[in-house]
Amino acid sequence: MEKTFGRYGGQFVPEVLMPALEExxxxxxxxxxxxxxxxxxxxxxEDFGGRPTPLYYARRLSEQFDKRIYLKREDxxxxxxxxxxxxxxxxxxxxxxxxxxIIAETGAGQHGTATAMAGAVLGLKTVIYxxxxxxxxxxxxxxxMKLLGAEVIPVxxxxxxxxxxxxxxxxxxxxxxxxxxxxxxxxxxxxxxxxIVRDFQSxxxxxxxxxxxxxxxxxPDSIVACAGGGSNAMxxxxxxxxxxVALFAVExxxxxxxxxxxxxxxxxxxxxGEEGILHGARTKILQNEYGQILESHSIAPGLDYSxxxxxxxxxxDIGRVKARNISDGEAVDAFHLLSRLEGIVPALExxxxxxxxxxxxxxxxxxxxxxxxRGDKDVxxxxxxx
Amino acid sequence: MxxxxxxxxxxxxxxxxxxxxxxxxxPTAEKTVEIVDALVKGGVDMIELGLPFSDPxxxxxxIQAAIDRALTSGMNPDKFFRLVGSMNVAVPLIVMxxxxxxxxxxxxxxxxxxxxxxxxxxxxPDLPVEESEELxxxxxxxxxxxxxxxxxxxxxxxINLILSKASGFLYLVSRLGVTGMRExxxxxxxxxxxxxxxxxxxxxxxxxxxxxxxxxxxxxGADGVIVGSAFVNIIAKNEPKMLEDLAGLxxxxxxxxx
Ligand SMILES: Cc1ncc(COP(=O)(O)O)c(C=O)c1O
Numbered sequence: 337m338e339k340t341f342g343r344y345g346g347q348f349v350p351e352v353l354m355p356a357l358e359e360x361x362x363x364x365x366x367x368x369x370x371x372x373x374x375x376x377x378x379x380x381x382e383d384f385g386g387r388p389t390p391l392y393y394a395r396r397l398s399e400q401f402d403k404r405i406y407l408k409r410e411d412x413x414x415x416x417x418x419x420x421x422x423x424x425x426x427x428x429x430x431x432x433x434x435x436x437x438i439i440a441e442t443g444a445g446q447h448g449t450a451t452a453m454a455g456a457v458l459g460l461k462t463v464i465y466x467x468x469x470x471x472x473x474x475x476x477x478x479x480x481m482k483l484l485g486a487e488v489i490p491v492x493x494x495x496x497x498x499x500x501x502x503x504x505x506x507x508x509x510x511x512x513x514x515x516x517x518x519x520x521x522x523x524x525x526x527x528x529x530x531x532i533v534r535d536f537q538s539x540x541x542x543x544x545x546x547x548x549x550x551x552x553x554x555x556p557d558s559i560v561a562c563a564g565g566g567s568n569a570m571x572x573x574x575x576x577x578x579x580x581v582a583l584f585a586v587e588x589x590x591x592x593x594x595x596x597x598x599x600x601x602x603x604x605x606x607x608x609g610e611e612g613i614l615h616g617a618r619t620k621i622l623q624n625e626y627g628q629i630l631e632s633h634s635i636a637p638g639l640d641y642s643x644x645x646x647x648x649x650x651x652x653d654i655g656r657v658k659a660r661n662i663s664d665g666e667a668v669d670a671f672h673l674l675s676r677l678e679g680i681v682p683a684l685e686x687x688x689x690x691x692x693x694x695x696x697x698x699x700x701x702x703x704x705x706x707x708x709x710r711g712d713k714d715v716x717x718x719x720x721x722x
Numbered sequence: 723m724x725x726x727x728x729x730x731x732x733x734x735x736x737x738x739x740x741x742x743x744x745x746x747x748x749p750t751a752e753k754t755v756e757i758v759d760a761l762v763k764g765g766v767d768m769i770e771l772g773l774p775f776s777d778p779x780x781x782x783x784x785i786q787a788a789i790d791r792a793l794t795s796g797m798n799p800d801k802f803f804r805l806v807g808s809m810n811v812a813v814p815l816i817v818m819x820x821x822x823x824x825x826x827x828x829x830x831x832x833x834x835x836x837x838x839x840x841x842x843x844x845x846x847p848d849l850p851v852e853e854s855e856e857l858x859x860x861x862x863x864x865x866x867x868x869x870x871x872x873x874x875x876x877x878x879x880x881i882n883l884i885l886s887k888a889s890g891f892l893y894l895v896s897r898l899g900v901t902g903m904r905e906x907x908x909x910x911x912x913x914x915x916x917x918x919x920x921x922x923x924x925x926x927x928x929x930x931x932x933x934x935x936x937x938x939x940x941x942x943g944a945d946g947v948i949v950g951s952a953f954v955n956i957i958a959k960n961e962p963k964m965l966e967d968l969a970g971l972x973x974x975x976x977x978x979x980x
Contacts, residue, residue: 348821348848350780352873352898354880493786499777506779511899513875613822613848614777626798627826628776 337361339527340618342653344646347526349506349616356513361528363433368535373432380424381539384457385414387421389540391547391704396677401694406556407680407707408544408572417638417683417709418540418568419450423519425536427454430517437461437512440519441505443470443498444637445477446709447521452484454519462486465504467497474637477713495631498641502615522565523645526616530645537571544704545575557700558582561708562688563606563659564638566645568708573657582658582700585648586692588634589661597624603632605644606652606659619646635664635717636684638709658698666691671711671718683709684717723814725843725867725890728767729923729945738979739891739946740765740936741925742953742972743818743901745772745788747797749960751805757957760965762813764972767979769811770845770948773802773819780847782902784951787958799827799835807839816843816869816890824857833860843867843890851884858887869893872918874910881918891923891946896930896939903951904929907938915943933978940979949975 340346347357367373381387389409398405410418423440430438438460442448448464455462464481468490471478481488494500502525509518523530523537548556559576561569563585573583590602600622602608609620614629622630622642634640651657662670667684670691675681682690686708693703711718732739742761746754758769774792778785806815817836824832824846836844844866849857851870861868867890872881874897885892894915897908911926918924926939927948936947956967 346853347850348853349850350847350873351850351871351880351884352875352895354850354852355875355877493783494777494790503777503779507782507900510780513898611825613820613825615779616848618825621822623822623826625826626800627822627824628793628798629822 337365337528337531341647341650344617344619344649345527345530346618347616348613348618349526350510352510352513356509357526357528364429364528364532367429367432373428377425377428380428380457381421385420385424386412387539388543389413391544391551393551394678397674400677403693404702405693406548406704408540408704410540410568410706410708411680411682411710415450415453416712417446417450418537418571419447419521420453421539421571422521422533422536422567423447423450423454426519426532427451427458427460430460430519431458433517435515435517437463437516438519439463439465439505439508439516440521441465441498441501442521443501443640444713445470445474445481446638446713448481448486448488449477449484451519452481452486455486456484463508464488465491465501465508467501468492469496470498497631499629522567523570523647524565524615524617524643530617530647533567534570534574534647537567538574540568540571540706541573541575544572548704552702555579555581556702556704558584559704559706560584560586560689560693560699561706562586562639562685563644563648564603564641564685566648568706570645570648572706577656582698583656584658584660584692584699585652586688587659587661588636588639588688589663590633591664593661595622595630598630600630600632602661603634603639603641604661605642606649607661609644614643617646620644620649635667636688638683638685639688660692662688662691668718668721670694671714680707681711682707683711684714685709723812723842725768725814728814729891732767738940738944739767739923739925740972740976740979741768741770741946741948742766743770743772743948743950744953744957745774745785745792746802746805747774747792747795748788748957749791750795751797751801754805755809756965757968758809758811760969761972762811764969765976766813766972768814768816770816770818771806773799773817773823775820775823778820780900782900782951784903784954785901788954799823803835803839806841814842815840816845817841818845821846821849829856830860833864833866836866837864841866843869845869845893847871851887854887871895872914874898874914885920888922891925892918892920893948894918894924894926894944896926896928899928901928901950903931907935911939912942933974936975936978947979
């Protein structure tokens with residue numbers, strides 16, 4: 337396994353964690369090709385998680401956009417988003433590695449919920465770190481995680497949001513590294529996490545490939561996915577990297593690509609970020625002139641992060657993936673549009689991808705959108721806008 | 723002042739080193755000058771000056787709060803180097819910061835700013851030896867010590883790798899976890915001291931706050947101790963007698979090193 341993706345990636349973590357990362361890389365190499373691990377993961381993804389998810393031809397949306405549009409229905413995965421693909425894989429890996437306790441960060445609570453589900457079904461003690469501000473904003477998800485038996489710890493430091501929750505999860509890991517597995521929620525963090533999470537999420541792309549070949553007899557012109565950390569995007573892109581298929585990562589343009597000394601009004605690290613080191617990896621991040629990390633913004637809680645996965649940053653640099661961004665307002669419009677046209681309420685995150693396809697002129701005719709999650713979690717946010 | 727020279731001088735006096743951490747700009751840049759002065763008067767042998775970073779993953783609540791106060795007071799790398807350059811300190815100064823701050827400024831520029839400001843050592847808690855090539859090279863060229871951390875989880879193999887790059891002293895992390903005061907001395911500290919054979923001095927940090935701790939750790943074979951949160955706690959209170967208290971704590975801890 338490579339530790340870097342071009343200039344990005346690496347392992348910028350306290351010395352205490354270096355042996356743990358090594359152990360993780362070894363554990364992953366050992367189990368990823370072991371038949372019992374593969375069979376057990378498959379069992380959970382299918383019978384517990386609901387895979388494979390359909391590739392749905394969105395007829396009315398296609399007519400409206402004058403394209404042929406398929407939706408990869410990750411919204412139908414147990415928990416309501418692609419997150420379980422990763423949490424199930426990593427939680428099982430944790431179990432195989434003999435860890436009894438899993439910890440995770442969460443922003444809006446999606447990854448926390450998916451971790452709590454995997455922790456519950458595998459009987460692992462689960463602790464979720466969540467920014468105090470997010471605990472306030474996402475009471476429903478906090479309650480869900482507790483229902484699932486997880487302990488939720490509000491993080492009161494820094495900006496009290498996702499990046500601080502990651503900091504705190506890392507601090508926990510530094511302290512309890514012997515029996516604890518840190519289950520990171522996206523293709524971010526130190527090596528080998530970006531690779532592990534990408535591999536577990538690649539199930540999306542592998543299925544999509546088979547399904548589109550069967551339905552259309554060929555590959556699509558483009559695949560469009562929203563990108564926060566980048567896991568649903570990397571998951572659907574990865575099996576298509578060598579094909580003649582255009583790949584678009586759509587970030588949260590928020591209220592415009594502006595920033596101050598302390599905050600960015602968006603979460604578009606690929607479009608507007610600069611190279612730096614955050615949460616163990618060298619990647620594109622939102623930072624000020626001195627290297628202080630900016631608080632990010634998006635109406636979609638799952639996109640609200642100041643960094644992005646190193647492999648995605650690399651793919652954008654070499655031109656293989658095109659980075660775009662969509663404003664809060666455009667995403668909300670797409671949220672309504674898909675709900676009314678197709679009877680599917682999309683996650684606000686996924687709505688960014690839909691909004692881009694609506695206005696794009698460079699996506700071609702046959703387009704696959706990764707519908708990374710459902711929008712039940714967002715109805716309060718959208719209702720509050722009225 | 724060079725770190726090695728200080729350790730050599732202490733050795734001749736049969737003393738061990740008291741190294742203290744404070745965060746520059748906590749509560750203000752002006753106060754930092756007075757605080758450093760008080761610490762030196764109290765007898766500290768070296769000072770680690772924190773250059774604040776917004777996301778300090780290796781620090782516990784006490785030092786996180788100090789970093790927040792420093793950032794709020796407007797501390798940044800430009801001001802930091804101006805501040806340190808203007809001070810005249812009789813003991814070695816070491817900067818402690820996270821790698822993004824260095825990377826963002828440019829590694830070469832950061833090291834040359836350290837040199838100009840009279841800083842003789844750099845500690846970067848989120849920069850393991852594998853990622854340190856560029857900074858290590860610049861530090862060597864400028865004769866600045868790059869100080870590495872060794873943790874209870876560090877294998878023999880890694881200790882040797884770290885020793886191939888380390889200079890100044892080896893920073894032994896007393897236990898698993900982040901910075902912050904603890905009640906006792908962990909057995910992991912003794913074990914780590916015992917199994918770490920280094921040609922450079924060994925200083926133990928994380929969780930040390932009392933003369934009793936200092937004595938135990940020095941008896942176990944350390945050449946120095948690093949104390950942060952206990953001093954930062956005094957600064958956090960920001961009482962009129964803060965400087966006296968800092969000097970007092972320094973003197974108490976220092977006497978335990980003799
Ligand atoms: C539905 C949904 N889509 C997308 C994301 C963004 O994450 P990533 O970019 O890692 O796919 C999230 C994160 O919580 C999410 O819940």
